[in-house]
Amino acid sequence: MKEIARLADVSLGTVSNVLSGLPTVREPLRKRVLEAVQALGYQPNQLARGLRRDKTNIIGMVISDVSNPFFAAVVRGAEDTAFKNGYRLFICNSDNDFTKEQTYLREMQTYLPSGLIIMTSNIKGSLALAEEYRKAGSAVVYVDRLPHHWTGDTVTSMHEDGAYQATKHLIGLGHKLLSMIGGSSQLTNSGERVAGFRKALREARITLKPEYIQEGKFDKESGYQKATLLLNMSPRPTAVFAANDLLALGALNAIRHFGLRCPEDISVIGFDNLDVAEFVTPSLSSVEQSVYQLGAVAAQMIVDRIQGDTGPRKERVLTTALRLRASVAPPPMQDAAKRARHKPSGKN
Amino acid sequence: MKEIARLADVSLGTVSNVLSGLPTVREPLRKRVLEAVQALGYQPNQLARGLRRDKTNIIGMVISDVSNPFFAAVVRGAEDTAFKNGYRLFICNSDNDFTKEQTYLREMQTYLPSGLIIMTSNIKGSLALAEEYRKAGSAVVYVDRLPHHWTGDTVTSMHEDGAYQATKHLIGLGHKLLSMIGGSSQLTNSGERVAGFRKALREARITLKPEYIQEGKFDKESGYQKATLLLNMSPRPTAVFAANDLLALGALNAIRHFGLRCPEDISVIGFDNLDVAEFVTPSLSSVEQSVYQLGAVAAQMIVDRIQGDTGPRKERVLTTALRLRASVAPPPMQDAAKRARHKPSGKN
DNA sequence: ATGAAAGCGCTAACAT
DNA sequence: ATGTTAGCGCTTTCAT
Numbered sequence: 001m002k003e004i005a006r007l008a009d010v011s012l013g014t015v016s017n018v019l020s021g022l023p024t025v026r027e028p029l030r031k032r033v034l035e036a037v038q039a040l041g042y043q044p045n046q047l048a049r050g051l052r053r054d055k056t057n058i059i060g061m062v063i064s065d066v067s068n069p070f071f072a073a074v075v076r077g078a079e080d081t082a083f084k085n086g087y088r089l090f091i092c093n094s095d096n097d098f099t100k101e102q103t104y105l106r107e108m109q110t111y112l113p114s115g116l117i118i119m120t121s122n123i124k125g126s127l128a129l130a131e132e133y134r135k136a137g138s139a140v141v142y143v144d145r146l147p148h149h150w151t152g153d154t155v156t157s158m159h160e161d162g163a164y165q166a167t168k169h170l171i172g173l174g175h176k177l178l179s180m181i182g183g184s185s186q187l188t189n190s191g192e193r194v195a196g197f198r199k200a201l202r203e204a205r206i207t208l209k210p211e212y213i214q215e216g217k218f219d220k221e222s223g224y225q226k227a228t229l230l231l232n233m234s235p236r237p238t239a240v241f242a243a244n245d246l247l248a249l250g251a252l253n254a255i256r257h258f259g260l261r262c263p264e265d266i267s268v269i270g271f272d273n274l275d276v277a278e279f280v281t282p283s284l285s286s287v288e289q290s291v292y293q294l295g296a297v298a299a300q301m302i303v304d305r306i307q308g309d310t311g312p313r314k315e316r317v318l319t320t321a322l323r324l325r326a327s328v329a330p331p332p333m334q335d336a337a338k339r340a341r342h343k344p345s346g347k348n
Numbered sequence: 349m350k351e352i353a354r355l356a357d358v359s360l361g362t363v364s365n366v367l368s369g370l371p372t373v374r375e376p377l378r379k380r381v382l383e384a385v386q387a388l389g390y391q392p393n394q395l396a397r398g399l400r401r402d403k404t405n406i407i408g409m410v411i412s413d414v415s416n417p418f419f420a421a422v423v424r425g426a427e428d429t430a431f432k433n434g435y436r437l438f439i440c441n442s443d444n445d446f447t448k449e450q451t452y453l454r455e456m457q458t459y460l461p462s463g464l465i466i467m468t469s470n471i472k473g474s475l476a477l478a479e480e481y482r483k484a485g486s487a488v489v490y491v492d493r494l495p496h497h498w499t500g501d502t503v504t505s506m507h508e509d510g511a512y513q514a515t516k517h518l519i520g521l522g523h524k525l526l527s528m529i530g531g532s533s534q535l536t537n538s539g540e541r542v543a544g545f546r547k548a549l550r551e552a553r554i555t556l557k558p559e560y561i562q563e564g565k566f567d568k569e570s571g572y573q574k575a576t577l578l579l580n581m582s583p584r585p586t587a588v589f590a591a592n593d594l595l596a597l598g599a600l601n602a603i604r605h606f607g608l609r610c611p612e613d614i615s616v617i618g619f620d621n622l623d624v625a626e627f628v629t630p631s632l633s634s635v636e637q638s639v640y641q642l643g644a645v646a647a648q649m650i651v652d653r654i655q656g657d658t659g660p661r662k663e664r665v666l667t668t669a670l671r672l673r674a675s676v677a678p679p680p681m682q683d684a685a686k687r688a689r690h691k692p693s694g695k696n
Numbered sequence: 697a698t699g700a701a702a703g704c705g706c707t708a709a710c711a712t
Numbered sequence: 713a714t715g716t717t718a719g720c721g722c723t724t725t726c727a728t
Contacts (some may be wrong), residue, residue, distance in 0.1 A: 011699045046458045047399040048721030072415040110394045281629030359715045396705035
């Protein structure tokens with residue numbers, strides 16, 4: 001920048017004014033400066049600028065794991081919107097590890113980010129730091145899963161309604177012995193999906209023993225493991241609603257290894273509608289959420305806040321939609337018959 | 349930091365020395381400083397530190413797209429290794445867009461990263477900037493695909509050998525009319541895979557019309573499109589080797605929409621062995637590369653260089669292995685018979 | 697409208 | 713062994 005000042009024969013301050021787009025600089029000088037910038041291929045040092053401005057063009061983004069396609073899609077939505085507006089995403093993989101999330105959050109704060117997008121793995125732990133970010137002047141948005149006492153901006157999906165619709169569909173097909181594999185009960189998204197599942201059951205006057213609702217970890221391994229548990233139960237459920245597609249994929253594997261067929265013996269519905277849902281066999285029915293939009297909307301909120309939006313708290317809730325594919329069918333006849341014989345008056 | 353100095357009743361420089369781990373500070377002082385750090389929950393401002401040191405703990409990483417599971421896996425390998433060593437990954441999605449890659453590269457340089465990991469989409473364009481990074485003191489490693497005149501560190505897979513083994517396997521099953529869908533011919537990884545394919549053909553004395561080797565774009569859409577072209581050719585190929593799994597997935601779709609069956613009518617082998625390969629129907633045979641390792645090794649190289657390794661250029665080449673699944677079978681009998689009738693003396 | 701200069705938080709060279 | 717201070721590249725007030 002010093003060189004530019006020398007080359008254009010102006011002061012340092014003038015160069016800065018030109019670069020910051022201040023209208024106070026007159027045409028001849030402005031032009032000379034811009035030419036010098038071109039000639040030298042100058043790029044402003046973001047470290048120095050950030051230090052001085054007390055703010056960089058970084059937006060921090062905390063997720064569990066980019067190699068999970070759900071998070072990857074949210075990241076892309078956020079990145080596209082951020083990039084278009086001149087902001088850059090700094091991705092932090094927490095791996096659902098409290099310590100790692102904390103380390104990232106603390107350190108990233110000292111990079112003076114303009115904003116923070118959190119898909120936390122620790123509903124409790126991140127809140128205090130998030131508030132610190134806000135106090136320090138960063139715009140903060142929680143996405144997909146929320147801490148209970150967060151009073152700032154949020155973007156989520158209609159978890160409960162999506163789960164409700166999926167469950168209702170299964171019930172409509174004649175399923176009476178349903179089961180569910182949830183994610184971590186700490187996560188509000190998973191909690192709401194379980195609530196939607198229960199709501200549909202309640203409306204249909206179906207009561208389920210508690211063990212038919214298993215709690216997993218939002219990955220394939222968990223899905224396999226919990227589905228195995230469910231398949232060993234007696235009576236065996238005729239439908240599994242999984243709180244996300246990864247769990248559903250694991251469940252599909254378990255069903256296969258059990259020598260059972262999906263959907264003939266047991267129906268499966270997932271959540272998220274990942275790309276992979278249409279590729280698996282049988283193709284997986286799933287509750288679609290606008291994953292890319294989740295990120296895009298969050299980033300746009302941040303950008304708006306940075307640009308001075310001081311309006312009240314925003315809580316965007318994106319719609320979900322049931323995508324039916326081959327993994328769903330009415331319950332098997334013989335099972336229904338068997339159950340009827342064994343428990344003629346049962347509520348199940 | 350000023351506050352710490354005050355609280356511990358020492359000078360600013362001493363605080364800095366303690367934090368930088370210099371052994372010159374005596375125990376009593378050192379302890380007082382550390383206590384003050386704890387008490388205040390101090391975190392060093394990375395912007396200021398980086399500005400002064402002329403280097404941050406950032407490692408830039410340029411990829412096409414995190415939502416592509418291949419890149420996501422490489423990123424995770426790199427992130428884990430980087431994080432363990434105190435470095436943070438700054439992900440840049442180039443989207444195979446030269447301008448975007450350039451923008452990211454130029455701007456990120458002003459964040460004074462310690463290192464740069466590039467999986468470039470522009471074999472030519474990135475080279476000049478990469479050299480700039482090197483000159484500026486950043487460690488640079490090219491991964492998976494290389495510019496032709498790069499003389500620095502690299503990590504790649506055995507693209508050619510992997511493709512060779514896959515093709516040889518198809519030939520061994522009796523396939524004589526093979527086809528291939530490559531990625532962008534500009535990318536060295538794709539080029540080497542095509543070379544491996546050709547090498548196996550050559551050894552088996554099989555000649556192919558040029559149109560049986562199509563060039564795509566490393567995504568599903570391209571796979572679908574190019575496979576459609578291939579399926580319309582006469583004679584129709586009995587096997588498709590796709591330069592990556594995404595292309596193979598698209599090809600699988602095309603085959604299905606054509607009313608053909610895989611592997612009965614046509615065999616398919618992909619490359620990368622993504623998780624999804626075992627979930628699709630038929631499960632996809634693929635050339636496995638150690639995707640996670642690709643990133644992990646690259647990050648380790650960077651860390652080593654930062655820590656003073658001044659040894660000669662390193663060119664790590666990771667092994668590949670053919671993973672056979674359901675998508676591969678011998679060529680259909682009737683086709684072979686038909687072809688024999690139509691072109692009794694043909695080389696194909 | 698332009699220039700001069702202070703200072704963001706830190707490190708490192710130098711002085712004590 | 714510890715303290716003092718210049719300065720990294722930039723923005724922003726304050727003079728001019």
